[in-house]
Amino acid sequence: MKKITFFLLLLAGFSGVMGQTSFSSTSSKAQWVKVYITSTESYCGGARPSDEMLQELQTPKPYAFKTFYLRKGSQNSKGKVIKVVTDSAGCFSIKLKPGKYCLLYPTQLKEPDYSKYKSTENQEYLGKACLRAWWLKGWQVISVKDTADRAISKSFNIHFPCFINEIDNPCMQYVGPYPP
Numbered sequence: 001m002k003k004i005t006f007f008l009l010l011l012a013g014f015s016g017v018m019g020q021t022s023f024s025s026t027s028s029k030a031q032w033v034k035v036y037i038t039s040t041e042s043y044c045g046g047a048r049p050s051d052e053m054l055q056e057l058q059t060p061k062p063y064a065f066k067t068f069y070l071r072k073g074s075q076n077s078k079g080k081v082i083k084v085v086t087d088s089a090g091c092f093s094i095k096l097k098p099g100k101y102c103l104l105y106p107t108q109l110k111e112p113d114y115s116k117y118k119s120t121e122n123q124e125y126l127g128k129a130c131l132r133a134w135w136l137k138g139w140q141v142i143s144v145k146d147t148a149d150r151a152i153s154k155s156f157n158i159h160f161p162c163f164i165n166e167i168d169n170p171c172m173q174y175v176g177p178y179p180p
Helices: 002-027 051-058 128-137
Strands: 031-041 067-072 082-085 091-096 099-104 123-125 140-144 152-160 172-174
Touching: 031 051, 031 140, 067 091, 082 091, 140 152
Parallel strands: 031 152
Antiparallel strands: 031 091, 067 082, 067 099, 099 140, 123 172
């Protein structure tokens, strides 16, 4: 009788462990995420460009061989990062567990040194609050859902407006004269 009771308890415990294991492995199954990054830019002065030149500037091009970072969570913070580099097509692939990940420019890796930014004759500094919000937001948020076994594909475009460097610090606004 003792052997049968022990066997039943062992069997119940084993099936409970198996149930937990299969549940936790399906709920945190990593998926391949493929991210395409392109860039466009604005026309920034000089002689009037042709329509073809304007079209060329507005056409997304692969943002090739560029480094980005991923942090777990929907906002930037301090802690562990994953480095990713785009290939010649402006793409990187990575296997991620379900959740949200903040995609960062390299300049968003560390919290900015606010003391080094000041307004100049041609640039206006929009302040510490602007720079902190830019750092906390990160560049993009990638959501990985726990639903499909197929790869997830995301596309993002970086637009470079005139005289503002979104990657280094968008809180420095150009206020100087424009080119003729």
